[in-house]
Amino acid sequence: MTRASEELGLTQAAISKQIKSLEQNLGTRLFERRNRAVHLMDHGREFGRVVSEALNSVAVASRDLRQQHESGEVVLRSQLCEGLYWLMPRLSGFYQKYPDIPVRVTVSTKPLAESEERFDLALQTSGRQQGDTKQIFTASDEVFPVCSPAYLDGETLPLSMDRLNGLHLLHHKVEPQDWVSWEAWLARQGIDLQIGTDGTVFDSYPMMIQAMLEGHGVALAWRRTIDSYLNAGTVVRPFEERLCLPDGLSIYQPTGWQVRHGTSELLEWLKLELS
Helix, strand or coil, rough: HHHHHHHHHHHHHHHHHHHHHHHHHCCCCCCEEECCEEEECHHHHHHHHHHHHHHHHHHHHHHHHHHHHCCCEEEEEEEEEHHHHHHHHHHHHHHHHCCCCCCEEEEECCCCCHHHCCCCCEEEEEECCCCEEEEEEEEEEEEEEEECHHCCCCCCCCCCCHHHHHHHHHECCCCCCCCCCCCHHHHHHHCCCCCCCCCCCEEEEHHHHHHHHCCCCCEEEEHHHHHHHHCCCCCCCCCCCEEEEEEEEEEEEEECCCCCCCCCHHHHHHHHHCC
């Protein structure tokens, strides 16, 4: 009690009063008082451990934020699939143009509203929960079926959409379903086609894409994440139909943060690449 009062700049009586209020709030005793001494009980020892771990987490997070701010790195947060398939193959171009601007890329499958770390810019599918950020730029994207050349070996492309029911479909399903499903893709284009229930379901877009590359079936892919495979010939489009999304992707910036040096240059580079 004495050490706590000295650290907090309060009297021992005030500390004792706060402890009693805490015990009343929790509905259990944390300390045993006998012979003018205070002894920590089992509940108090366990609660103290939890509080200590929580305060340590706050200290670590504070340290990380200070280091990010002091390091001068521009932090770019990206959805996992765009970061893996679209951003990383191009980022060397930014470094060649701006060798003195360090960029740290973080990726996540969670929407911006659930982000727990600071960032300067973010790349995310338009319409997902964006939290306390502002949308500053949008870019188009497309969604269309793709498969490996070996999966349809011998067939003449493009196929008629009626052929879709005879193919093994790969599904990417998440909760909430903020990715275009096969049903939504067909409906938004006015295609009256009931697809069967056969297929394979993935909760990871990269896993679905890898299965498609290995010849497991036909997947719905976003153009920005699949372009390199199409250009290399490792992926083909079995159908001509595509769903155009004029504002498919967005660049976001958090509010209330001081803009770090290099953020504006990275933003202009992203606009150019996305356009």
